[in-house]
Amino acid sequence: MRNIPSDAAERRARPAVVAYPTHSLPQPDLALIGRARQAAVLTDTVIVPARDAVTFHVPQGGFFRITSVGGPQVGDLNLWHAEDLSERFYSGKTRALHGTHLNVGDRMWSAFPYLRPMATVFEDTLDWYGTDADGGRVHDVIGTRCDPYTGQLLSGTSYHHCCHSNLTRALAEHLDAPVGQAEPHVHDVLNVFMCTGFTRDEGLYFMKASPVRPGDYLEFFAEIPLLGALSACPGGDCSQEHSSDTAACYPLQVDIFATPASALDGWTPAEPNTYDRSHGAGG
Helix, strand or coil: CCCCCCCHHHHHCCCCCCCCCCCCCCCCCHHHHHHHHHHCEEEEEEEECCCCEEEEEECCCCEEEEEECCCCCCEEEEEEECCEEEEEECHHHHHHHHCCECCCCCEEEECCCCCCEEEEEEEECCCCCCCCCCCCEEEECCCCCCCHHHHHHHHCCCCCCCHHHHHHHHHHHHHCCCHHHHHHHCCCCEEEEEEEEECCCCCCEEEECCCCCCCCEEEEEECCCEEEEEEECCCCCCCCCCCCCCCCCCCEEEEEEECCHHHHCCCCCCCCCCCCHHHCCCC
């Protein structure tokens, strides 16, 4: 270690500054969304088998609910615009705007150049969990998704039911396309129900047993027409590992709700970002 400078304490004591102040960030109208939810009608239910993934569609202005069934289970969620796969969930910018874990009222934002809300977290039965003694919280936008490439890198293993692989196969089936064509569209996820944080000593990403139990759910309002893909993580509740054929794993359920147009009076759909790309990046 280099010699500690004389002003080390002063440098460390400088105040933290929030990188993206969000006081001007458009806020969802949760009261209006709540009224729309009361009028919404269940139109479809999809079961995600353990160690597998499925796709689903949600109409704009509708809702989708992810529910734990059978036992404690973590899920990895991808979202795309239903008619344009180039508009997809941007976990990094979502993290910068809302923090490492999502709560009710937070939004899942789409990638450049669109950068608009795709879905708003509307209900969460795990909102009681808060922050535990280890700094763990639920529903993170930190982790990238378990994948076979990192497993090969770290341990020389070839595991074919990682969330990345599951999501890729599910999207390929939906597109009726080769896996290699679908894979580039699979992206960093919202880790639904997953309990994670960073160690205080080294800042390493950790996971611990999810507090989710059968009947717990996370529900979203669809700001745009959505194609979703959800993987039931092979790590189960992720209490030990996240790529495993031995961990106890359970299905997840996705319920889709459509909202009558009359119940959305007063709601304005989000438009793509208004930045003029002709004067800068992308021009």
